[in-house]
Amino acid sequence: MTDDRALTRRRLLQLAGGTAVAVGLAGCGSGDRTASPEVRVSTDVDAVAWPPLPPGTPPQCNVHRFFTTAEAAVVDALVARIIPGDARDPGAREACVPAYIDDKLARFPSFATPTYFQPPFAKPVTTGPVPPDQRDAETILVDAADAHLYGFQADLTPQESWRKGIAALQAYCRRRHGRPFEHMAPARQDALLDRFQALKDASDHGAPVPTAHADLDAAFAGPSASGFFGMVLEDTYEGMFADPAYGGNKGMAGWLLIGYPGAQRAYTPDEVLTPGTDRPPQSLGQMPHMHPGMPEGDAMLPMAGTLRTGTRR
Amino acid sequence: MSARTHPPVDVVTVGGGWTAAILASKLCPQGRTMVSLEQGASRWTYPEYAHDHDSLRYSGRYAMMVNLRQETWTWRPHPRVTALPMRQYGSFNPGQGLGGSGVHWSGQLWRFMPTDFVRRTHVTERYGAKRIPADMTLQDWGVTYDELEPYYDQFEWDIGAGGAAGNVGGRILPGGNPFEGPRSRGYPNPPLVVTPYGQMFADACTDLGLHPFTQPTGILSRGWIDPHGNARSGCLYCGFCTRFGCEVDAKSSPQNTHLPVALDTGRYEVRLGCKVTRIEVDDRGRATGLTYVDAEGREHFQPARVVVASAFTLENTRILLLSRSRAHPNGVGNDRGRVGRNYTYQIYPAPVTGVFQGRKLNMFMGNTCTIKVIYDYNGDNFDHSDLDFIGGSQLYSEPCEREPFNSVDGLTTRDGKAWGAAWKEELRRNWDSHASILTEGESNPYEDQFLDLDPNYTDRFGNPLLRIAFDWHPNEQRMWRYLAARAREIMARMNPSRIVRTMPELGRYNIHDYQSTHPTGGCVMGTDPGTSVTNTHGQVWDTPNVFVTGAALFPQNAGANPTGTIGALTYRTAQAMDDRYFDDPGELLS
Numbered sequence: 001m002t003d004d005r006a007l008t009r010r011r012l013l014q015l016a017g018g019t020a021v022a023v024g025l026a027g028c029g030s031g032d033r034t035a036s037p038e039v040r041v042s043t044d045v046d047a048v049a050w051p052p053l054p055p056g057t058p059p060q061c062n063v064h065r066f067f068t069t070a071e072a073a074v075v076d077a078l079v080a081r082i083i084p085g086d087a088r089d090p091g092a093r094e095a096c097v098p099a100y101i102d103d104k105l106a107r108f109p110s111f112a113t114p115t116y117f118q119p120p121f122a123k124p125v126t127t128g129p130v131p132p133d134q135r136d137a138e139t140i141l142v143d144a145a146d147a148h149l150y151g152f153q154a155d156l157t158p159q160e161s162w163r164k165g166i167a168a169l170q171a172y173c174r175r176r177h178g179r180p181f182e183h184m185a186p187a188r189q190d191a192l193l194d195r196f197q198a199l200k201d202a203s204d205h206g207a208p209v210p211t212a213h214a215d216l217d218a219a220f221a222g223p224s225a226s227g228f229f230g231m232v233l234e235d236t237y238e239g240m241f242a243d244p245a246y247g248g249n250k251g252m253a254g255w256l257l258i259g260y261p262g263a264q265r266a267y268t269p270d271e272v273l274t275p276g277t278d279r280p281p282q283s284l285g286q287m288p289h290m291h292p293g294m295p296e297g298d299a300m301l302p303m304a305g306t307l308r309t310g311t312r313r
Numbered sequence: 314m315s316a317r318t319h320p321p322v323d324v325v326t327v328g329g330g331w332t333a334a335i336l337a338s339k340l341c342p343q344g345r346t347m348v349s350l351e352q353g354a355s356r357w358t359y360p361e362y363a364h365d366h367d368s369l370r371y372s373g374r375y376a377m378m379v380n381l382r383q384e385t386w387t388w389r390p391h392p393r394v395t396a397l398p399m400r401q402y403g404s405f406n407p408g409q410g411l412g413g414s415g416v417h418w419s420g421q422l423w424r425f426m427p428t429d430f431v432r433r434t435h436v437t438e439r440y441g442a443k444r445i446p447a448d449m450t451l452q453d454w455g456v457t458y459d460e461l462e463p464y465y466d467q468f469e470w471d472i473g474a475g476g477a478a479g480n481v482g483g484r485i486l487p488g489g490n491p492f493e494g495p496r497s498r499g500y501p502n503p504p505l506v507v508t509p510y511g512q513m514f515a516d517a518c519t520d521l522g523l524h525p526f527t528q529p530t531g532i533l534s535r536g537w538i539d540p541h542g543n544a545r546s547g548c549l550y551c552g553f554c555t556r557f558g559c560e561v562d563a564k565s566s567p568q569n570t571h572l573p574v575a576l577d578t579g580r581y582e583v584r585l586g587c588k589v590t591r592i593e594v595d596d597r598g599r600a601t602g603l604t605y606v607d608a609e610g611r612e613h614f615q616p617a618r619v620v621v622a623s624a625f626t627l628e629n630t631r632i633l634l635l636s637r638s639r640a641h642p643n644g645v646g647n648d649r650g651r652v653g654r655n656y657t658y659q660i661y662p663a664p665v666t667g668v669f670q671g672r673k674l675n676m677f678m679g680n681t682c683t684i685k686v687i688y689d690y691n692g693d694n695f696d697h698s699d700l701d702f703i704g705g706s707q708l709y710s711e712p713c714e715r716e717p718f719n720s721v722d723g724l725t726t727r728d729g730k731a732w733g734a735a736w737k738e739e740l741r742r743n744w745d746s747h748a749s750i751l752t753e754g755e756s757n758p759y760e761d762q763f764l765d766l767d768p769n770y771t772d773r774f775g776n777p778l779l780r781i782a783f784d785w786h787p788n789e790q791r792m793w794r795y796l797a798a799r800a801r802e803i804m805a806r807m808n809p810s811r812i813v814r815t816m817p818e819l820g821r822y823n824i825h826d827y828q829s830t831h832p833t834g835g836c837v838m839g840t841d842p843g844t845s846v847t848n849t850h851g852q853v854w855d856t857p858n859v860f861v862t863g864a865a866l867f868p869q870n871a872g873a874n875p876t877g878t879i880g881a882l883t884y885r886t887a888q889a890m891d892d893r894y895f896d897d898p899g900e901l902l903s
């Protein structure tokens with residue numbers, strides 16, 4: 001049986017010398033110890049949590065660890081306009097998306113997604129193409145018209161981007177609208193987000209900043225207005241539509257909205273051929289045990305900090 | 314720090330991915346000893362993938378990919394400007410860990426077409442040499458489809474490939490790809506079932522006189538015991554496939570095909586957590602082995618008679634360039650400055666996306682092989698006499714396995730927004746009622762499109778990162794215009810309630826959108842050392858006890874995924890090594 005073979009092989013690996021995970025035998029005497037990658041020493045601040053696992057204890061909906069109370073109010077107001085809702089038809093606020101974002105930022109002092117964060121960082125210039133050998137000590141100069149082709153190049157961590165972005169937003173709203181974002185009327189909030197969208201559209205295509213929105217663009221020194229807006233959108237999507245094991249998507253509100261059945265173990269060929277499904281959505285931990293007859297412990301759903309068994313249906 | 318030296322072996326490889334496992338499965342049973350030095354960790358079907366339907370971890374955080382915290386690749390559109398690092402995953406996702414990218418791949422399994430291997434000759438004979446742009450360094454491979462056919466066949470039968478044959482011995486069969494090269498026999502298994510959207514696409518193509526067929530696959534469509542005794546289950550259509558390991562071994566990977574065969578000999582070792590930093594070369598210019606750093610930062614040396622670069626396209630090129638020595642001052646294989654040349658890729662975006670309100674498409678079930686494809690506009694299957702480009706592309710129905718957190722913004726409102734109350738309503742109605750037509754197009758080589766070492770950015774050991782110069786050229790932009798129009802015709806035939814977006818122009822390449830993990834070229838094969846780095850066995854011209862495996866050998870990329878061809882080439886190399894190399898070590902194989 002496949003499983004027996006796999007296990008035998010795995011046992012064999014573990015026996016190959018203490019922490020060694022070397023496979024195979026010949027040419028490799030018993031003193032030939034290879035260190036397990038699991039014990040790799042790293043200076044990376046996030047190494048313990050990478051690759052990220054669902055938090056051992058999901059965050060509570062209204063408790064924040066990274067954001068200040070004032071910041072949390074802005075995040076709450078922002079995500080409530082990205083995916084609006086109410087008690088009957090939940091949106092991002094009702095699905096605990098702010099708690100998801102706060103937990104992600106609190107758990108990752110640096111990046112949740114693997115990121116090469118070594119200098120030099122890029123500085124866009126508007127003087128045209130920059131030859132390869134031309135750079136100053138700290139930065140690499142790139143043609144601003146091409147900057148959008150290179151993807152993420154910021155020298156800020158997500159924590160810094162959220163914190164500085166919220167401060168810039170609030171300063172702009174106070175100056176321009178006489179009140180902080182969370183106290184603006186929803187229609188006004190939407191109109192402002194439309195302006196962020198216009199800046200993002202321009203930036204995504206390497207187009208110049210539309211003059212009508214130049215003041216909003218200028219209000220953000222780092223992150224950029226379009227970069228901030230893009231980050232708010234992405235974190236909201238994650239919080240609303242990723243597995244509830246991560247703390248957002250409460251009550252599977254996001255999945256119920258779009259008709260996604262979540263982490264299913266299998267579909268039959270007939271189900272694939274027949275349009276639509278009426279399976280209720282389920283989370284990772286609700287999947288049935290995959291390998292009956294194998295030790296339960298080995299097939300547990302991994303969670304950061306603790307190991308928790310996936311519950312059988 | 315003095316490197317610890319290990320007992321010598323016959324063969325040492327950079328990386329323990331798929332091509333390394335193939336070589337080991339062929340050479341170790343014949344008595345050869347082999348060590349693979351793999352930077353990543355061990356992982357097996359059980360228990361590692363038993364509970365892995367975690368989209369955020371695998372698709373969002375790239376749990377199985379090369380760790381970008383430690384190194385990446387830099388990119389620039391052309392050599393006249395500075396390159397910047399790909400700081401977060403975008404264009405491609407090379408894998409790391411036992412089995413390499415062969416664990417989290419998608420399973421779309423192709424043979425290249427006979428004309429793909431003689432591209433330059435074919436275009437010249439049919440359309441005249443003038444049709445090839447002056448800066449397009451198109452080449453013949455030096456090996457033909459007919460020579461590779463037996464190896465394609467072996468690879469497909471060893472992994473239990475699924476599909477409907479379109480051409481057996483020259484006889485065109487219904488249901489298969491009528492444009493494929495002749496095969497000696499059919500597939501060992503039938504294709505997978507197709508989702509409703511795939512069927513809609515196929516119906517529209519048939520109406521238009523085109524020739525749809527089901528995607529050939531490296532995923533088992535039913536239980537299978539392979540010729541080596543590996544017992545594997547059929548596909549569960551779970552919807553968590555690309556970027557995930559398969560919990561029932563339905564998706565072929567080194568772990569359920571070639572690795573068991575190799576490990577059972579007792580002559581193969583994969584040493585994990587080991588990062589190879591260079592190929593060592595003696596004063597005669599021959600490789601002596603590999604230097605690597607283990608997980609605790611200690612340096613080692615593994616001597617071997619043969620060194621194989623099997624670390625995926627990009628790292629293969631980089632390791633040759635990093636291995637400078639007195640005998641080869643510009644790196645292994647680079648005495649004539651040909652390493653890095655002919656870097657190509659894949660044209661991949663979606664030319665058109667439609668909404669089919671009221672129709673459920675099951676886009677979250679199945680995988681990338683539960684789809685339909687047409688080859689009518691691929692390669693030279695259509696007459697280019699009156700067209701302003703050469704080359705072509707597959708068109709296919711959007712792959713399934715859709716995950717919501719990274720796909721919701723693909724459905725926008727009429728005014729292009731992916732937020733707000735109207736968008737929420739759109740998601741509610743149509744998240745599973747919209748889909749695209751996709752391309753998988755040829756990428757041609759150009760003089761200003763190449764790989765070299767970056768002067769500004771390094772990995773954690775201070776070694777320079779690989780630098781990529783790449784952008785679309787006018788031939789590809791014109792090709793796209795034509796293909797996008799064909800895709801819109803098919804979409805119109807499917808009668809969508811609304812078009813979400815179209816992409817009539819290819820525009821410029823960017824490094825941040827995922828566009829397939831099919832970087833190809835850089836150490837290309839050929840018959841002329843003036844235009845290639847290796848012979849057709851992947852044997853490096855100027856250092857003949859070094860071999861390269863994988864897509865780095867492709868002189869240019871065809872309109873199909875690479876692994877079928879990579880597998881066939883590696884089988885052929887293994888056979889040549891086993892038959893002839895060790896009798897006369899260090900001599901070039903004919």
Ligand SMILES: Cc1cc2nc3c(=O)[nH]c(=O)nc-3n(C[C@H](O)[C@H](O)[C@H](O)COP(=O)(O)OP(=O)(O)OC[C@H]3O[C@@H](n4cnc5c(N)ncnc54)[C@H](O)[C@@H]3O)c2cc1C
Pocket residue numbers: 327328329330331332333350351352353406407408409410411412413414415416417418419420421422423555556587588589590623624625626628681830862863864874875876877879
């Ligand atoms: C997301 C994705 C989807 C894909 N889908 C398809 C598909 O549908 N169809 C298809 O045909 N192909 C597909 N591929 C491509 C396929 O996976 C590869 O062609 C195949 O795995 C290549 O085999 P390889 O041996 O060349 O490299 P790999 O299998 O990637 O092995 C390379 C190994 O080398 C290791 N390594 C690299 N550098 C070093 C170093 N310096 N020291 C030590 N170890 C090192 C890596 O960690 C890795 O394990 C896909 C790839 C990806 C990433």
